[in-house]
Amino acid sequence: MSPVERFQTAAGVAAAVATGERSARSVLDEHLARIDEREGEIHAFNHLLADEARARADEIDARIAAGEDVGPLAGVPVALKDNLCTRGIPTTCSSKILDGWRPPYDATVVTRLRDAGAVVIGKTNLDEFAMGSSTENSAFGATRNPLDTSRVPGGSSGGSAAAVAAGFAPISLGSDTGGSIRQPAALCGVVGAKPTYGRASRYGLIAFASSLDQIGPFARTVEDAALLMEVVGGHDPLDATSIPEPFPDLRGTLGRGVEGLRIGLVEELLGGEGGFQPEVQARTREAADALEAAGAKVDVVSVPASTYGLSAYYLIAPAEASSNLARFDGVRFGLRDERATMGETYDATRTAGFGAEVKRRIMLGTYALSSGYYDAYYGKAQRVRTMIIDDFDAAYERFDVLLSPSSPCVAFPLGDKTADPLTMYLNDVCTIPSSLAGHPAMSVPFGTGAEGLPVGIQVMAPALGEEQMFRVAAALEAAAPGGAR
């Protein structure tokens, strides 16, 4: 039985709790029982908030008993990636450098979840500061894939993906900079979506690469992902890059089918030159066929500059990170390794507080921005970014959505790719181009690959194209081969 069949959906929970058919507390206890059973082997959470969640569930039940409408996520347990600020609750980014810090404020998405009646159940593990594709770069130990605990859940939002796959929560929030939602969603066999840049407020998301970071949902169904996206999305005056438009009604579009939609298979992201698992390539072609059978027009399209995506990304993201992570200096919060002078204190604190991958990216980014190298590295990467946007624009003149695998491979064993950072970086080859373009993209499970592990198909759309993206995702979900997961 698949996780979708075994566990209740968020939409189902919210409906049952709102009508009093079930109590928020009983829903929560059921999830806490599953956590109790499997968290020891999976390690999805950095902080489980069982007591806080129980108090919150009881409060929701009391408000419902009093006749209140508590919102579209009434009593739904939600897990939060541990780079989202939660007031009074440790927020670590899975880094030692934030040791002891409790934010004095909530991220905007957290406020919106609470306003929608959700119950925050815990803070999930991630690659330190969201830098990684396996959740092995965590100061608190790796998260394991619930489908095969010898394997990684993907990353960097591995804890949030695993929590949903394991039935610890029906839905969770992650953040996606170069694929950190879509790739773990694919590896864990769940739905994961990154909205258009600016659709979800970043206020309270601890920045990795500000021009790329977006918050998005994990869920076991496309409908739940749409529901969570609707709750957290929309304009926020606290984020200057937030798009000043209301978020569309996604759930209303899910049943509309794909009849007449033009769907392009991105030639450069199909792994023609190798490096992609054949089963992943096969499922991608089958997904295209399934959409064609459902009435869409499918063709192959070229997005030439997307092949430079990885190189451009690994200059732009580290450059921004090198600046974003400067503030972790031991002066005002978190870890402080005090030494005789200010400079020595900075050095000692940052040496002790950051892990190897974070240090590597700070060094890369510092170099890319240095006087004399800026134009050759950061400047050129930004020009490539513009080329990718132009190539996508040309493709979207002929197609409504684009299709590719979400990841070149299924979940891989722990330790398999930790020796060589470049091998790990290649995991993001399919997801990075839409990140650089700021476009929405999501991963939907579609059948299995090697070892019977899930394969994710990436659906990409132009800026503000979430509606057609979710329509295609719903069609893929409906057509997905049985026995997956």
Add this chain to the structure above:
Amino acid sequence: MTATETSFTELPHGYRLVVGLEVHVELHTATKLFCGCPNQFGDDPNTNVCPVCLGLPGSMPVLNAQAMELAMRLGRALHCEVRPSVFARKNYFYPDMPKDYQVSQYDQPTNVDGHLDLPDGTRIGIERAHIEEDTGKSTHVGGANSSSKGRIHDAAYSLVDYNRCGVPLVEIVSRPDFRTAEQAKAYVNELRAILVATGVSDAKMEEGSLRVDANVSVHQPDTPFGTRCEIKNINSVRSLGRAIEYEALRQVDLLEAGERVIQQTRHWNEDEGRTHMLRSKEEAEDYRYFPEPDLVPMVPDPARIEAIDAALPRLPAERRAALAEAAGRTLPDESVTIVVDRGLDELALDAVAAGADADRTLTHLQHDLDPGHAANVPAAHLAQLVELETSGALTASQAKQVVAEMGETGKAPEAIAAERGFEAMDTSELEGIVDEAIAANGGAWEKYCAGEQKAQGAIVGHVMKATRGQADGKLVSQLLEQRRSA
């Protein structure tokens, strides 16, 4: 000094001075540049702070529209082009800068290519006037080495007040157009007047809301500019002049001793009257500027700029030109400048328009009327007073007293003159008093006749005392002169 003369500071060995100024101005906004905390000086440390200005993880900046508006207003007042602009991050580590980067404008500033005309007519080019956030304020405490008191080196510990963090600043960068220290001082005074007139800043150097750094170099005429040094920690207009002069002489001494001037940042020590090296260019940080991804580019709306232009108050240079013209001068002179500085130029223009003699009007407004009392003096009263003086009904010193009382009481000049019993003294009466004064001050008279002009002071004083100040000083001098040459 006028624009037609090329004026430059006389330095030893024929060197000439070249100075450019960087002026940081705190904008007079209700809240900080990127958050809602009050922009207020003098509150208890670390009370006007929030996650944004403390740079807490996850916080994000939102641009203050009022700050943008004031920055554009200043740009237009300095005749700058207001252009599409982009914020950038200037990256360096320092405890009073919580994000360890400063949000500033780099290659795309809001205001470029303006100018400011000094009262003497010299035009100073403005390269740019860009927006940035202020840092916090560090206080370095303790430490064994007394010569580094108040400096971070050797301090036992440091305290940081983040109230100032995120306060909106505009940095106004001049071109290296100053040739004298006096011009630099005049520029700061003029800029301050513009800032206050436009409501952009309260521009108080003593509270740090206006801070001046000077780039100083020297060179020989007809040779390229010399290597410059940047002087920081200048706390007053007077210090600015002293610091520039000290630094110029230091550089001349170096060059004359066969040494080079090394580009560096130097600290002005007010007590010692010297500059000290802070850091050399070799030690300068690489700031790794890049566009701030948390903010979007700003594109000024042409209609907004037009509205700003339309709402700009008349600026000091324009007011000086108008007054100079009304007073029949080809260029503003000192009296015009002072009357405009005192904010009495409207009154002067109205009085002159009502027929008053311009020179006498300016003299009274320059010296005799308290600017705080201007509202009590209608232009018609001032014109009447000047007329009484011109016609000889009042002496200059009587007129002076009447003007002051007009300000204090709002009464008409004739009424005041009558109350005080002022009548023009008849010359024959005055001649008698002058003769008495000569007789009573024989020694002074002899010296005066021997050509010692100063000696007349005692005799004039006697006359004034005898007439209770009602004698016309100019006439007394004339009578003495007549008697001496007789």
